Amino acid sequence: MDIKLNLNTKDFSGKDLIVVSAFQKTVEAKGKKKETTEVVNTHWSKELKEAFLAIKSSKNYKASLGERYFFALQDGTEVCVLGLGDKKALDLEKIRKEFANFYKAVSSKYADVSVAFDGFVKGSKEDSLKAIVESLLMTAYSFDTYLAKKSNPTLKTVTFDSAEKGTSKKKFQAAIDEATTVTSAINFARDLVNEPPNVLRSTEYAKRIKKDVESIKGVKCKILGNKELKKEKMNLFLSVNAGSAYEAQLVHLTYTPKKVTKNTKHIAFVGKGLVFDTGGYSLKPGGSMVNMKFDMAGSATVYAAFKAAAEMGLNVKMTCILGMTDNAVNSHATMPDAIVKARNGKTVEILNTDAEGRLVMADCLDYACDLKPDALIDSATLTGACLIALGTEVCGLMGNDQKLQDKLLKSAKNADEYMWQLPVIPEWHKDMKSNIADLKNIGGSRFGGTAKAAAFLSEFIKNDVAWAHLDIAGVGDSQSHLPYCPSKGASGLVIRSLVDFLKNS
Template identity: 35%
Template sequence: MEFSIKSGNPEKQRSACIVVGVFEPRRLSPVAEQLDKISEGYISSLLRRGDLEGKTGQMLLLHQVPGVLSERVLLVGCGKERELDERQYKQIITKTIETLNESGSMEAVCFLTELHVKGRDIYWKVRQAVEATQASRYRFNKFKTRKKEPRRPLRKIVFNVPTRRELSVGEKAVQHGVAVAYGTKICRDVANMPPNYCNPSYLGEQAKELAEKHDKISVSLIDEQQMADEGMNSYLAVVRGAKNEGLMSIIDYRGANDPNAKPIVLLGKGMTFDAGGISLKPGEAMDEMKYDMCGAAAVLGVMNTVAELNLPLNVIGVLVGAENMPDGDAYRPGDILTTMSGQTVEVLNTDAEGRLVLCDALTYVERYNPDSVIDVATLTGACVIALGHHTSGLLSNHNPLAHELQNASEQADDKAWRLPLYDEYKEQLDSSFADMANIGGRPGGTITAAAFLSRFAKKYNWAHLDIAGTAWKSGKDKGATGRPVPLLSQFLINRANNESNDS
């Protein structure tokens, strides 16, 4: 898909299709009014006849509008003008792209980026339009023998900006949007792979492919023997019952002007299948436990975005690859594990395994002397109960880092909400036999899981994103969402902008 930016009058556009908005009740947007004047009232007469009311998502495709150079004009219902918000805007863009794909228009000039969206500037509107366009065109059909494709799909779209002064802003928005959308696609592709293909070794292969594409990336793989040498006994306990060996993939991007600048570390939980171990999960929807590696898939996607944008940062992505299976050699409830940090953990439930691999990874990354560490994990079902499927959970030991991530989530419209991490929650992890238990009971399950991880993240600024409710969808739209690639990409873009301003 090709994207570009233009600033021009609609009557001068010679394209397969022009896209303009109509508000309720049958109220033309300024650009639609211009086309109506050129066509001597042709569009407004159609609206008076009741062909389009302007409700959100309504579409009316017109052919050969009098006086208009373009072959088609697509009228898009935008709802009530004063109520147009971020969610409606993205829905409108998505429906527009779906309609254009079916219309046979292989190119289009879109004026919807000129609509007023409360609190959002032209950069946001163009970038979100790019990301929504790519998301709407996403299909995972790698394993389908019959692939249904549009006969004449949309191949090129031009987003119009109101004035020439905004061309450079629009072009930057396209650049960022394309990179974030591609990182999101990588995340979705890897996460949607079936577990008989996607195992920890597969994650390592994807990391190496990334290094082959980008000169600033190098990759190292930490296998089970190296983990044993490091004393990563908690990680090794989890993978003991699986045929596929655990593998930690380290993706090292060096883009900062100072090669020794402290890196930002992203840790992604990569449980390529989670059967629950001895504490076996129920059979219903267990197939969706292939998505327990969405944290690692997201880190892989973000690392690609960082490299595509050539951000002036040092960033290390860690894919914490493992499988959690029931086996004669699997770890058990009641086992006590000595972690890499030296702290001991009593296992009360083997299905709380993500924190047991992440805790050793959190200790491992201390060697990089990181500026900050962010782990991303489909960690707790409790997060789905707390925040549903719309918002990721955010917990942190450092207020400024938490605020940065919260702000980035709002900028990227990839929502996250901060939960507390008070000492009282940590008491729920008390164990009679070890330094801590791996679960703290049902109350505040998302918080106690983060409280467990926080005990291994005391030497740096740390944040935890629980994406159990946002990483994938079930039902008829089943599949990975690619979140939180936009959030983390925005966080790093903001950091890069700060670096540029400081230098």
């Protein structure tokens, strides 16, 4: 989809469809105590108002949130009035959702659409523009790689018309460019998560990341296979890979901005990249094994944030560690009751081989801590318990540094994404202790499973590194309540929150 700007104009550039906003105002009916609603369209041109009022059915239009009304001008150009309800109650997320629904309604009918942008501003003009572009590009996403017959949308061009002076072009274009860069990274991550597991093996996943970063300035990549992981003593990671026909892969990415000073922050990411999870010997039931290709969404999430920030040239140093393997079953696979020594020297009693993500993450977190970042953030589809605690709409947040967690919560709010902090209490740390090893990989009961997993991970944070853990098990896929996310498949959520965090670092 081509996004264009048309500034310093009162005309419409769209050849097929013009989109204008309308608001709803509650007023007292004359001579009555009863309230009624009126349509607010004072920002329309005289031509639009006259054409609208000339249609008898227009009197029934109330401009409630999401209510659309179509009519035609004398030259045949169609107009869509997009109702936004009470302007005081409007926010960027509502605009984002309404443009997503609008895209779905018109994308197969019109090729060239123009948006009367000045009527869709809430707060900052740049933020409003960015929200709309984000919405359109995220909603336009589809994963059709394996469809014999692909259905391509008719909509090719969207132009934002504005009376704003041409001097605003630079900052407006910057908003469009940022939204395009971030949504491109989101859609790249969605593609990775949606790939079937017989295609996206750990080795293939690593190759794709390596190829993708080749064109990004300031980024370097190295990949560690089984031989290198053995040298690093990453035995927990290798224990998960033991039953696989494919080597484990640790992808180590670094980004160095153009200007590095003593004040330049170093942010490290770690992502769980389980390209498929059978549960190992603690085998999942058949129904629970479906969609386990999504178990690498944590790694795709942090990579997408890293990618977007690097492409934007943000002035922050970044490291991204992606731990990739599948959890399969063969005669070499790790058995329940096994005890394995981690990279940091602690021994772990593996009571459940389906609690494998935390084993991969443990060694990767220890490896990342050696780099002594200013902040370390990991992302993983780690626990089904997170869905019980927070549903499928909220990302779980835990960690060892309140300031870092507060910054992430603020960034999630800025991005209009749901994130909630969960406590990690001393009793749960105690519950992760084993009688015959330093640690065990599951707690003594199923209660508090999400935070107990975080308590386990915290055992591998060293060098006083500020650390935050994001459990995206609920939000990583199938967000049907958000019109700009696929109802089934990878969501790409949390990426915008992480990019906002990096921008403010």
